[in-house]
Amino acid sequence: MSFLFGGGNRSVEGSVDPAKIEMAVAELDMITDVFNRLVNSCHTKCISQNPNNHRYVEGDLLKGESVCIDRCTAKFFEVNKKVGERMSAMGSAAQATGSFGR
Amino acid sequence: MDFSQFNGSEQAHMTKVIEKKQMQDFMRLYSGLVEKCFNACAQDFTSKALTTNESTCVQNCTDKFLKHSERVGARFAEHNAEQMQGK
Numbered sequence: 469m470s471f472l473f474g475g476g477n478r479s480v481e482g483s484v485d486p487a488k489i490e491m492a493v494a495e496l497d498m499i500t501d502v503f504n505r506l507v508n509s510c511h512t513k514c515i516s517q518n519p520n521n522h523r524y525v526e527g528d529l530l531k532g533e534s535v536c537i538d539r540c541t542a543k544f545f546e547v548n549k550k551v552g553e554r555m556s557a558m559g560s561a562a563q564a565t566g567s568f569g570r
Numbered sequence: 571m572d573f574s575q576f577n578g579s580e581q582a583h584m585t586k587v588i589e590k591k592q593m594q595d596f597m598r599l600y601s602g603l604v605e606k607c608f609n610a611c612a613q614d615f616t617s618k619a620l621t622t623n624e625s626t627c628v629q630n631c632t633d634k635f636l637k638h639s640e641r642v643g644a645r646f647a648e649h650n651a652e653q654m655q656g657k
Contacts, residue, residue, distance in 0.1 A: 482577030489580060493587060500595060507642050511606075515638060522610040524626075527633030529641065537638060541645040 502548070510540035599639075607631035 514536035516522040529537070576584065611627035612620070620628070 482579050484579050484583055488575070489583060492584060496588065496591065500591065503646055506646065507639050510642060511635065511638055515634060516610055519606065520609050521613060524610070524630035524634055527630045529634060529637050533638070534641065537641050538645060541642055541649070545649050
């Protein structure tokens with residue numbers, strides 16, 4: 469209930485901070501990208517190992533495929549975390565020595 | 571993603587941005603799926619029309635991918651929720 473503008477449409481308050489928006493968009497893009505890669509990777513690993521010739525017997529997920537998908541997503545996130553840790557370790561090591569890969 | 575830091579006009583802007591991205595993502599999903607199911611199912615080029623087997627294969631391929639995507643989405647959301655709680 470807004471007491472400033474009466475019972476009708478409330479106009480939005482505040483202005484748009486471009487830097488904040490840009491960061492949010494970048495984060496959203498990254499999350500979407502991770503999700504798409506996850507879907508494609510786990511599809512190849514769990515459902516169709518041969519993308520150029522696969523006989524789909526039915527439209528529902530088989531029991532084995534479902535289990536595989538659950539495990540695949542869990543492993544993917546673990547790999548994501550490990551890679552992140554490794555890269556930040558390398559990043560801080562590079563900062564300490566003042567060089568990067570040279 | 572934490573929306574509590576955004577004011578009203580920023581939230582409105584983000585909503586529009588998200589809608590546009592969802593649209594683009596849907597188009598990408600569609601064309602990706604067409605290619606995937608074509609590569610997997612279309613094997614017999616002795617005729618222009620899809621054989622019955624190929625046709626069934628395409629239907630199953632599409633259904634299966636969408637169910638797969640749904641399941642991955644559920645696991646993804648669970649994982650994100652755990653991450654948020656952990657923080």
